[in-house]
Structures are given as structure tokens and as C-alpha cells.
Amino acid sequence: xxxxxxxxxxxxxxxxxxxxxxxxxxxxxxLGLRQSLIAIVLGLAICFVVILLVASDPLAAFDSFIVxxxxxxxxxxxxIAIATVLVLTALAAAVSFRSGAFNIGTEGQLVxxxxxxxxxxxxxxxxxxxxxxxxxxxAAVAGALWITIPxxxxxxxxxxxxxxxxMFNYIAADLALYLVNSYFRDETSGAxxxxxxxxxxxxxxxxxxxxxxxxxxxxxxxxxxxxxxxDRTRTGRRMEASGMQPAFAEYLGIRSHxxxxxxxxxxxxxxxxxxxxxxLGITHAYVSGFSPQxxxxxxxxxxIGRLRPVxxxxxAFLYSTLMxxxxxxxxxxxVPFALVFVLQGVLILLITSQRTGGKA
Amino acid sequence: xxxxADFLAILLTSLVPILAAAVGGMFAERARASNIALDGxxxxxxLAAIVAGAKSGxxxxxxxxxxxxxxxxxxxxxxxxxxxxxxxxxxxxxxNLLATGVTLLVVQNVLDSPGTYSPTGVDLVPxxxxxxxxxxxxxxxALDRQSALLYVTVVLAVVAAIVLNRTRFGVHVKAxxxxxxxxxxxxxxxxxxxxxxxxxxxxxAGVGGAYLSTSSVASFxxxxxxxxxxxxxxxxxxxxxTPWGTVLxxxxxxxxxxxxxxxxxxxLGIQQLVHALPYVATVVALSVQAIGLTRRDRYxxxxxxxxxxxxxxx
Numbered sequence: 287x288x289x290x291x292x293x294x295x296x297x298x299x300x301x302x303x304x305x306x307x308x309x310x311x312x313x314x315x316x317l318g319l320r321q322s323l324i325a326i327v328l329g330l331a332i333c334f335v336v337i338l339l340v341a342s343d344p345l346a347a348f349d350s351f352i353v354x355x356x357x358x359x360x361x362x363x364x365x366i367a368i369a370t371v372l373v374l375t376a377l378a379a380a381v382s383f384r385s386g387a388f389n390i391g392t393e394g395q396l397v398x399x400x401x402x403x404x405x406x407x408x409x410x411x412x413x414x415x416x417x418x419x420x421x422x423x424x425a426a427v428a429g430a431l432w433i434t435i436p437x438x439x440x441x442x443x444x445x446x447x448x449x450x451x452x453m454f455n456y457i458a459a460d461l462a463l464y465l466v467n468s469y470f471r472d473e474t475s476g477a478x479x480x481x482x483x484x485x486x487x488x489x490x491x492x493x494x495x496x497x498x499x500x501x502x503x504x505x506x507x508x509x510x511x512x513x514x515x516x517d518r519t520r521t522g523r524r525m526e527a528s529g530m531q532p533a534f535a536e537y538l539g540i541r542s543h544x545x546x547x548x549x550x551x552x553x554x555x556x557x558x559x560x561x562x563x564x565x566l567g568i569t570h571a572y573v574s575g576f577s578p579q580x581x582x583x584x585x586x587x588x589x590i591g592r593l594r595p596v597x598x599x600x601x602a603f604l605y606s607t608l609m610x611x612x613x614x615x616x617x618x619x620x621v622p623f624a625l626v627f628v629l630q631g632v633l634i635l636l637i638t639s640q641r642t643g644g645k646a
Numbered sequence: 647x648x649x650x651a652d653f654l655a656i657l658l659t660s661l662v663p664i665l666a667a668a669v670g671g672m673f674a675e676r677a678r679a680s681n682i683a684l685d686g687x688x689x690x691x692x693l694a695a696i697v698a699g700a701k702s703g704x705x706x707x708x709x710x711x712x713x714x715x716x717x718x719x720x721x722x723x724x725x726x727x728x729x730x731x732x733x734x735x736x737x738x739x740x741x742n743l744l745a746t747g748v749t750l751l752v753v754q755n756v757l758d759s760p761g762t763y764s765p766t767g768v769d770l771v772p773x774x775x776x777x778x779x780x781x782x783x784x785x786x787x788a789l790d791r792q793s794a795l796l797y798v799t800v801v802l803a804v805v806a807a808i809v810l811n812r813t814r815f816g817v818h819v820k821a822x823x824x825x826x827x828x829x830x831x832x833x834x835x836x837x838x839x840x841x842x843x844x845x846x847x848x849x850x851a852g853v854g855g856a857y858l859s860t861s862s863v864a865s866f867x868x869x870x871x872x873x874x875x876x877x878x879x880x881x882x883x884x885x886x887x888t889p890w891g892t893v894l895x896x897x898x899x900x901x902x903x904x905x906x907x908x909x910x911x912x913x914l915g916i917q918q919l920v921h922a923l924p925y926v927a928t929v930v931a932l933s934v935q936a937i938g939l940t941r942r943d944r945y946x947x948x949x950x951x952x953x954x955x956x957x958x959x960x
Contacts, residue, residue: 315733315956340755383956390739435929443936448682448735449880450932453925456873460925464918530957582743592958624750631744635737638956639730 314530315638317592325636326590326604332632337621347619354614355607361614363496367568368606370501374560375584376602377512378429378553380593384516385549386529387440391451392557393581394458395432399425399558400565401462404480404572405470407565413486421487422504422562429558430551432458437550441543447550455581466572478574489567499567505599508556512595525549557581578609579627586630589637654788656907658796661900662861663688663854663871666799667878668885668896669806670850675887676810678823679840681847682738683723685875686745689868691716691848691855693749696866697757700765705860709771709795712856713849719745720848724841736956742875750868764865771795771861793861798853806850807889819843851875873925877903880928884935895931902927 334348341347355365375392382389403425410417436454439445463478472481489499516522528535528542529549535542560580569576587605591597609626616623667684674681681687694715699708719741726737753763773791780790810816821829822839829836854874859866877899884898885891906923 315736317956317958336751340751388735388739439929439933439936443933443940445932445936446883448739449876449883450929452876453873453880453929456925457922457929460918460922464916467918526957585739586743589956593956594958597958620755622751622754624747624754627747628744628751629747631740631742631747634740634743635726635730635732638732638736638740639726640732641730 315640317589317637319592321637321639322590322592322597322601325633325639328636329629329633333625333629336625336628341619341621343619347615347621350615350618351608351611351621351625354611354618357614359493360496361610363491363493363498364613365498365603365606365610366493366502367497367499368609369602370499370505370567371560371564371580372583372587372602372606373505373509373599374556374563375580376587376591376598377508377584377595378556378560379585379588380591380595380598381512381549381556382553383588384529384593385525385546385553386532387546387550388448389433389451389550389553389557390448390585391433391436391454391458391581392553392560392584393577393579394451394455395429395554395557396561396564396577396581397462398432398458399429399561400576401465401470401480401561401572402428402558403562403565404483407483407487408470408480413484417487418489418566421566422559425562425565426555426559429561430555432558433550433554437547437554440550441547462572463574466574470572472571480572482571483566487566488570489563497568501563501567504563509595509599516595521545557584560584578623583609583626583630586633589634648787651784651787653904653908654784655792656904657897657900658788658792659862660903660907661896662793662796662799662857663874664878664881664900664903665803665893665896666795666854666857667847667851667875668881668892669799669803669889670847671879671882672806672847672885672887672889672892673810673819673843674840674847675882676823677819677836677840677843679727679844680734680738680879681720681723681844682735682879683720683741683745683875684847684851684879685871685873686738686742687716687719687848687851688855688858688871688875689745689749690719691852692859692870693752693763693855693866694852695856696763696765696768696859696864699860699864700768703769705769705771708860709798709853709856713852716852716855717845717849720844720851723848724844727844728837728841733956746868749866753866753868762865762867764863768860768864770864771856793857795853795857795861799857802850802853803889803893810889815842851878854878877924877928880932884931898931899924899927 333351337347338344355361375396378392379389403421406424407417407421410420412420432454433451436447436450439450440447466478466480470480472479489501492498492500524535524540525545527538528540528545532542564576564580565572583605587601588598590605591601608629612623612626615621667688671681671684691712695708695712698711699705702708723737723741726732727734753759753761757763772794774794774797776786776790780786810819818834818839821834822836826836858870878896881895881899882892885895903924906920909920910917
């Protein structure tokens, strides 16, 4: 243990002290297509049971929940707008999961990304597409910066990144509140929010009354890029190898730490970008609490989509259909929106269950 | 002098939920069954405590129901991990999210309140006046009129230390944590021991949850815990899951929390930043520990496996 070699690339090692906290091989959780499908069906069945328990008119509630989205152009547009954000947070989660780390802090990165986007868009002086692009890039950078500390701690010192990124969520919420209150607050408004953005900074709407916006094009481009990265490039494969078997990756000559660090930064950037898209596309001002837990919902969506970009795209549309359906359900019946959060937990449990997947 | 005493009083107040949850989490962690859902257990238990307290009129029934609810909720985690064979960490994260959803649903739909449930006429858990002992300098003032749950928690911590280090069950827990194969070989059932430790951790978190909702004000919303369960989990890790370590780590995080509460009272204009102090303290503590460990094990390639790897199949 005390030999004086320099450099952190290790050759061989003794089991780490306190070995009850550590083990040698990663536990691998495979996600099969069948698992996803079974989980969605079972999850909806459980939702139906919950609705039966709490609603006075269960059938109407369930009807709104499932198909309420398609009743009006407005709710269909909201569905697309929400899906746009969910795809980005889900990709953020997927990038970190596939590289072997758990970024649970997407919520915090999203909030700060949104704030930075709002402030940049406000004070930039450039309008139109260029201004929007700069604001979105700034949001992504903010997200990446916000995960830098947990990422360094994880990569260099093997800190439990689940806890650190999670704690950074709470810190981000406090920081955003402080920044808005002290510097960027709209004095004419009673709520904690920044002044509304100039219309030229809004992402162009595609179904005018609703919030659906051209962000969806950006998202499709990013999904394609991620698909190429994961499935068609060496980098993607190396990223995954270094996530699952870091030591093995090192023997192959892959600097696993570097890949892990870059993937975590990428994950943070995607989450920050999601915040920027939500601000420029949906709320048009940083409003405290603008995110109905997009970050955490992204984790669920990533798992339903089996961490594959195209799967995530489908899963995001499915889940945002349920979310807008839940909004409709909340307004027409007595079942609250919170059903979405119940479904979220149930789905994660069912999808990662090794029992619903059956054999191989 | 009084300032110190008042600070100590706040420290003890913030200690209860952290320590109660951490003591239980210690068992689970020791059996290598990290209960990251402590936060969810606390939340569900807090709701159970306030509802049961309001319906029965007796706060102690509320506490008992909270303990039962915490254990029952952690049973979901055990069920998911050992019957559905989910990964424990992922199942824990899911259980936390589920707890937010379930409590919101219950508060909004079953209890018909917009977001914060604060029934009127609920008896709070009694506070213990020290009588003549309150005249002891510093300590007397700090301990006077603290919630009875503080003493419950302290007893819990002592009992936990004794159980873990001095009883057959404690040895079984540690054995399972060290090696499944060795435990199996001498006839201990690892899954059974893990399930029991998870239930214990849920029950202890239940005490913390009951304290949150029924000790100073009787109100509940789904952000009530504010990450205290995760801070408790961090205390377990920072304390290396030993009884003393866990107690000291809980004290440290409670100190950060109380400092934050104290500074929020002063007029610095940075209340929101100060509010983040406990979370910052948690991150700093975890990183200091990790840096220390890394220095010591500089030439070790074995990775920690807190983190499961998820891969798309097929």
C-alpha cells in the first residue's frame, strides 16, 4: 500500500478497506423490451386501481387520464411541449446511467439551466435565433458546471454521486431562489419570477394557442445525434465499457475516468438545456417551481425507453400524454395530478424488476 | 451562555429526525442493504402520524402508527428488492418518488386539502419539562421542554448500539454484510436478515417522520422532509455505519442544520443561501471522507459498487 509510484493509473489492488461497503463487480440491471411493455401495462393497471379507490367517477377519470390529451389541439400541443423537455432530461439520465453513474441531480441542473437561460435571454441584447441559441448554450453550460463538482468527486474520489447530486438539487433550489430574489426578480409581480421575455426570444410555436414549439426539432436532432453516439461510434461503446467494467476498460487502454467525467458533464449539459427549452419554449420567464419534477420524471422516461435514444423519444411522448391526461383529469374529476408521480415510482420498480422480464 | 444553550436546544431539535432515521439506516447499511428510501419512509410516516393523531386525539397513537407505517413502507422496498428482484438502489430511488406521489395523492384527494394538511385541534407530542433540573447552566436550558421523542430517539440509539454489537442478531447482521456465502454456510438466511434490517430502518425513520409532523406544529406537506432522510443516509455513510460514527455524524449534520436555522433568523439578506447549509455540509463531509479514503487506498482499482450498471438488453 505504501509504494511510492506516482500517477493514479493503478496496476493491481488489494480489496479496499471496509469491504462491507464495497464489492468487486457491478450489479448489472438489464432492461428488456418485454419488461418495459409489461411494466407500462401493469403500471396503468395499478393506476386504474388507485383511481377506483379515490375517484367518485372512476371511468370518466381513467378515460381523461388515458385519452384526455387527444380531446383538444391545446392539450395535444401541451403534450408535445412537455415531451420536448422530458426527452432532454431523460437523455441526461440515460447518458449518465449508460456510463455507469447515477445523475439524480437533473432537477437541480434543469432549474439552474432555466434560470441562466432566462437571464441570458433578458440581458443579451441579441434577439432572434442567435439570441435563442446563445441562451440555450448558456443553459447547457450552466447545467454542466453544476454537475462539475459531483463529477470530480465521483471520478477522482469515488464519492457516492447519488447523494452528492441529490444534495445539489436542494442547493440549486436555494441558490436559484436567492439569485432571483436578490438580482433578477420582476418587481411588478407578486410571485418569485423574472420579468417576462421579449416575444422575439420565444421558441417559435407550432400549434399556436398551445405551448408546443420548435424545440421539438432541436430534440429530434439531439436524439439522432445520441443514437449515432451510442450505437454507431467508438466513443459510445467505450463510454459504456468504462461504465460497466472500469478496470477492464482500463486494460483495453480506455481512460475510463475521463469517459465517465465527460459523460457526467454531458448529462448535466443536457439537463441544463432541458431547463432552457422549458423556459424559452413554455413559461417565457423563470418562474419559481416551473418544473413539475421534469428531472425526476426524466429518470422514469429514460428507464421506460430502455436508455436508448429512440426508445426515450417514444417513452417521453407516452409519459407526457399521461401527464397532460392527468391535468385534464384533475380539472374534470376529483383525482389529482399527483397520480403521475405515483405512476412514476411504480413504473421504475416494475421496469427494473428482474422478475417481470422473465428469462433472458 | 444563553446563546450557547439556545443553540444546543435547536441542535437537539434538529438532531431527532436525522438520528432516528440514521440509527435504523445503520442496520440496513451494515447488512449491505442500503436503504436510500429513508426519506420516503419518513414522509409516509409523517403523514400517518398526523392523520392518526388527528383521528385518535392521542399523539402517541400517532407515533405508533407512524412507526408501523414506516416499517410497512420499507416493506415495499424489501418486496421490490427481494421478491421483484429490483436493484436495491434504484428501488430506493423509486420508493422515494412514490412516497411523494402517494402522500400528495392522499393529502389532495382523501384529506381534501390543497397541498398542506394542517388539521386543527391535534395534540402535539408532549414536551418534557425538567422542573428543578432546568436550572443547571447551559444543559438545563438546552434540555428543558424538549420533545419526548428526543428521549425516545436517544434510547433508540443506545439500544441500536447494544443490539448491533452485543446480540446474536447484531452479529448476524454484520455477518450478512461481510459475506453472503459465509452467512449461508452457518445457517443464517441473508434475505431474511436484510428484510428485517430494512423493516427496522423504516420503523426508526417512522419515529423521525412522526417528529417532523407532530412535534412543533401539526402540519404536513409533501416537501416536509426536505431531504432529511438523505442527510440521515449520508450520516450513516459518513459514520461508516458504526453506532458511534453514526451518532457523531448525525450530530454534525444536526449542527449544520441548527446553524442554518440560527443564521436564517439574523438579517443577512442571504437567508436562502443559508438554508442550503445542511446540504452543503453533507456534500463536504462525504467528499472529505472520500478524499481521505482515496488517499489511503491510492493504489486500489476495485470500484465502489453503490452504483448498479443499467444496460439495454437485446
